[in-house]
Amino acid sequence: MTKTFRSVRTTAEIAELMAAETASDAFEQAFTETVDGFRMDYADEETGADMPIAAQAELATEMVIRTFFDLFRDTRLEPIADRIAWGIVHSFHKVADQLDGEADKAVRKIKELVHDADGSEIAMAELEEAQTLCHSLDEARDAIACMRDYAAATFSAETGRPWSPPRGSLVSSKRTASVVAATDFLAARRQRRIDAHAPQGPVVIFSGGQLWEDHELLTDRLDEIKARVPQMVLATTAQSKGCDAIAAAWAARTGTPLIAFTLNGKLGQRAGFARNEQLLGLRPVEAVVCEGSGLQSHLARLVRAKGVPAHFFRLADQRAAAA
Known part of the structure; x- marks a missing residue:
């Protein structure tokens, strides 16, 4: 709306x-x-x-x-x-x-x-x-x-x-x-x-760590993607802090449909990896992955293996941007 x-x-x-x-x-x-x-x-x-x-x-x-x-x-x-x-x-x-x-x-x-x-x-x-x-x-x-x-x-x-x-x-x-x-x-x-x-549109997947402060670095990139893919649907790993929270705020501000993939607690230690596989199962047109834990590293490997156009950000990137 x-x-x-x-x-x-x-x-x-x-x-x-x-x-x-x-x-x-x-x-x-x-x-x-x-x-x-x-x-x-x-x-x-x-x-x-x-x-x-x-x-x-x-x-x-x-x-x-x-x-x-x-x-x-x-x-x-x-x-x-x-x-x-x-x-x-x-x-x-x-x-x-x-x-x-x-x-x-x-x-x-x-x-x-x-x-x-x-x-x-x-x-x-x-x-x-x-x-x-x-x-x-x-x-x-x-x-x-x-x-x-x-x-x-x-x-x-x-x-x-x-x-x-x-x-x-x-x-x-x-x-x-x-x-x-x-x-x-x-x-x-x-x-x-x-x-x-089930929002319809090209899916862009997004995941990152909880220790992230540089909002503009991520929202600028999301703005660029939305300019190319105006009907995009954003799928995130649904964390309440850091990168995912920044992405969720951007989605709310721009009116972009958001799918939040939470962890399935029944899967135990495999829950995060299963969630990454779910994200790739959406056949994304682009991906944004920010440095975080081993789960983000796993997702980055999946993205590369599938040949999905991707944007990778390291913690050092935000420190350089904030300097």
């Missing part, structure tokens, strides 16, 4: 902006009604109420994050503004995750009804009810996830750091038309989930 961030300080300014501004495409899409008879629980009455106005949702999301930075700025509480803002983003994240889980339960219910469908009017009514619930939950989840993503982008704009969560997604002739529609619905939802969790 590309957006120019502003500093909003008064309720009068907020009201004026809400009245005059239009929403970004992401909010317009996420806040569009997609189902009639909306309900988020079987016990709820269906409602035909509208979604919140997209432009107001966008401005309110930005305001709730920026308010604490503005309130605490130049005061003794300024150092904790980012903690408050992080928690707000995390609340959006938690609710989106909960809605996703509830929708998954609804999907399992649909599968059971599809399996047991006998073509009766009661069975078809139950199936349609389950589809409506699942569709409603997906709609709500998309809206909250959109707000989370924008809140995270606002957090990044204020702090210069990316926000991240605390822990890194058959038809037979006997079936009636309603059952076929349900299987189509499930397939569409499954594909949508796949698309959301």
Whole structure:
């Protein structure tokens, strides 16, 4: 989502902006009604109420994050503004995750009804009810996830750091038309989930040690790569400090999709090497490897063996650059 961030300080300014501004495409899409008879629980009455106005949702999301930075700025509480803002983003994240889980339960219910469908009017009514619930939950989840993503982008704009969560997604002739529609619905939802969790584009892999201070050396090179490969997807080894943290901040600032490859603890000492092999399995178009541990040396060897165009940086390079 590309957006120019502003500093909003008064309720009068907020009201004026809400009245005059239009929403970004992401909010317009996420806040569009997609189902009639909306309900988020079987016990709820269906409602035909509208979604919140997209432009107001966008401005309110930005305001709730920026308010604490503005309130605490130049005061003794300024150092904790980012903690408050992080928690707000995390609340959006938690609710989106909960809605996703509830929708998954609804999907399992649909599968059971599809399996047991006998073509009766009661069975078809139950199936349609389950589809409506699942569709409603997906709609709500998309809206909250959109707000989370924008809140995270606002957090990044204020702090210069990316926000991240605390822990890194058959038809037979006997079936009636309603059952076929349900299987189509499930397939569409499954594909949508796949698309959301599998960014498309040329992959650039990135890995480096945790002891790294020279941000510009790495971000300048990433800028050069993105200029050549504007649709790039960045895949990192997901460390919270040093090189990977610099790369993650760059990805957040430039709107570049980021895939963070965490370690599989079940693999023990081999986890890091298995992760390197996963990265190469993405068939990267370029690689950036910075000096760190033996894992970076291993990745560098794999990159060279595969003939991937690569950029290698040593610790000495940053000391020379910083001098």
